[in-house]
Amino acid sequence: MRIPDSIVPAPLRRPAKPGEGGNDKGQAPADLKTSPPERPSDVQRVSDRAKEAPADVLAWVDQRAGASGFLTGMLYRKVPKGTNWFYTLGSATLFAFIVQAVTGVFLAMFYTPSPTQAYASIAHINNDVFLGQFVHGMHKWGASVMVILIFLHMGRTFFFGAYKYPRELNWVIGVVLLILTMMMALTGYLLPFDQRSFWASIVAINLTGTGPVVGPYLADFLRAGAELGGTTLARFYAIHMLLIPGAIIALIGAHLYLVVKLGTTAPPWVRAGKPKAAAPVSQLDAGTEGNGASPAR
Amino acid sequence: MTRRHAFTIAAQGIGGLAGAAIVLPAVGFAVAPIFHRSKERWEAVGPLDDFVVDTYRQVVFTETEGVGDAGKTTAYVRKGSKELGENPNEIVAISNRCAHLGCPVRFVEAAGNFICPCHGGVYDFQGRRIGGPPVRPLDQFQARVRNGQVELGPRYSVTSQLEPVRARDPGEFTGGVWEYLYPPRPSTFPPPSG
Numbered sequence: 001m002r003i004p005d006s007i008v009p010a011p012l013r014r015p016a017k018p019g020e021g022g023n024d025k026g027q028a029p030a031d032l033k034t035s036p037p038e039r040p041s042d043v044q045r046v047s048d049r050a051k052e053a054p055a056d057v058l059a060w061v062d063q064r065a066g067a068s069g070f071l072t073g074m075l076y077r078k079v080p081k082g083t084n085w086f087y088t089l090g091s092a093t094l095f096a097f098i099v100q101a102v103t104g105v106f107l108a109m110f111y112t113p114s115p116t117q118a119y120a121s122i123a124h125i126n127n128d129v130f131l132g133q134f135v136h137g138m139h140k141w142g143a144s145v146m147v148i149l150i151f152l153h154m155g156r157t158f159f160f161g162a163y164k165y166p167r168e169l170n171w172v173i174g175v176v177l178l179i180l181t182m183m184m185a186l187t188g189y190l191l192p193f194d195q196r197s198f199w200a201s202i203v204a205i206n207l208t209g210t211g212p213v214v215g216p217y218l219a220d221f222l223r224a225g226a227e228l229g230g231t232t233l234a235r236f237y238a239i240h241m242l243l244i245p246g247a248i249i250a251l252i253g254a255h256l257y258l259v260v261k262l263g264t265t266a267p268p269w270v271r272a273g274k275p276k277a278a279a280p281v282s283q284l285d286a287g288t289e290g291n292g293a294s295p296a297r
Numbered sequence: 298m299t300r301r302h303a304f305t306i307a308a309q310g311i312g313g314l315a316g317a318a319i320v321l322p323a324v325g326f327a328v329a330p331i332f333h334r335s336k337e338r339w340e341a342v343g344p345l346d347d348f349v350v351d352t353y354r355q356v357v358f359t360e361t362e363g364v365g366d367a368g369k370t371t372a373y374v375r376k377g378s379k380e381l382g383e384n385p386n387e388i389v390a391i392s393n394r395c396a397h398l399g400c401p402v403r404f405v406e407a408a409g410n411f412i413c414p415c416h417g418g419v420y421d422f423q424g425r426r427i428g429g430p431p432v433r434p435l436d437q438f439q440a441r442v443r444n445g446q447v448e449l450g451p452r453y454s455v456t457s458q459l460e461p462v463r464a465r466d467p468g469e470f471t472g473g474v475w476e477y478l479y480p481p482r483p484s485t486f487p488p489p490s491g
Contacts, residue, residue: 115364198367202399203415209466212478217331219466224330226464226484227361229368231330 007054012068014076073260080266086160087264089153094252096146100184103139104241111191113237115230118193143185150181162265170258173251180248187240193233201236202228332483338362341446342374348388348447350376353404355393358449370394372438372449373404373411381423388440390449391424396431399467411435423459433471434459439489451486461488 040048062068079087110129112121125132154174157163163171190201205228209219224231342356353373361368371393377383391411393401400415410427411420418429425434434457439450454465456472463481465471470479 115367193367199400206399206467209479210468213480216466216469216479216482220331220482220484221328225333225335225361226482227368229361230364 008058010059012058012062012072015072077260077263079264080270082267082270083264084267086156086267089149089156090259093146093149093153096142096149097248097252099142100139100146101245103135103142104245106135107139108241111237113191113234115193115233118191118233122192122194143188147181147185150178154178160265160267167258167262167265170255170262173255173258177248177251177255180244180251184240184244184248187236187244190233190236191240198228201232330484334484334486335361337451337486339441339443339448339450341443341448342372343447344445345442345447346445348374348376350378350385352406353391355404356449360452371401374440374447374449388442388447389423390438390440392436392438392452394436394467396426396433396435396454396467397429402435424455425457425459432468433457433465436464437461439486453486453488463488 107125110121110125110132112118122136125136127133157171157174186201186204189204190197205219205222208222209215211218220226222232222235223229224235338359340358342358343354348354353375355371356374357369357371359368360370372390373393374388374390377385377387377389379385383389393403393411395402395413395415395418397413397416397418400413402411402413402418402420404410405412409422411424412418413429413431416430418431419427420431420435421427423434424437426432434455436452436454438452441448441450452464453461454463454471455461458472460472462471462476464485465479465481469475
């Protein structure tokens, strides 16, 4: 869908393609000289002004934020030939994360991270709170969806060779995001504090403890003591809802910045075009003032 | 050293101090439980006459206080057996926490073995591993008799020769070089002597 130009301030409008538009050179049409238009009525002027209000507001913000250059660069960046549905897996993972964040905020309104009350508060959410079971279900199943999507996204990146130079750093950030997502899954699993969560967390912490030398201390750190108890639950809750989400949001920002900065790769089955298919840099810069031949695309 | 250089170092130093003043207490707060040992706790689990030599009786008692049922644990308790080379006056209290990954094992009377439902660990009558993935015998609890009542205390682990060592988490080997690869933690109690 194209946003009408009337509500988009000039700096944010889609830039004209080479060879189209922008030809007036400031010259008024000839008929304006012979018969200038009548002065518009007051009603006409007010309504014209009102129509421009949205654009004015956006322009007011943009004059102060100066974001239009970045936004046009980001929103209208070129994508390579062959870009397909597999390229949406990253956005899908981001969407799954947003779902988790939103539903998590609302679950936190009813959840009590206390060993004696956690199970009851989850039961309260499921049985008494309006749409509580639905929101809890979204969070629970959304967690699995996010893990599945992040793996598919990683598989796409791997099999399309999109991790290669100059995108290695983005791969590294992605791996950290994968680990953080797994830590979210682990810490979130304990929170309902039923038999399944309790024993699964015991097993997970004991697995951590089998690492030589540091393992036993890591296990004590996770449990906040020698045995799994109330502090463990509070600790997992704080890690789950405060520590890791902050880190994930920051790293998603860096991840997206690099995606926009470096651009995406074409799928491996798209051959590089013949040399003549790419326009020389000088022609790209020249725009419409060139010799009339628009750059091949 | 120029004036500008000196000021740069001073500003960075003060910034570092301010950062450390925030980060160090927070980190210390988070890792302090590693070095904390809770108070030694003994709980009576029944009169001495309730326990016999040739089979176990299952008892449930509180290992961690303040967390309700989640803090409870199960032990299998019997009297020492002369035939097995144990002191007949002592009480044997075996933890039901599997030495593989911590699932609850069950004493199966007919087999005379402890069997773990999760991954098939099997232990003999004294808690030695005889099958499956566990890496050491079952843990035990210190036990004593006070006023005719059997009381259970802190947990300890044992080596494959059933020698007591400080409590280890499931999945960690005991004895020999493993005592250094899985070092004893300050949050555990010293093992009973002898």
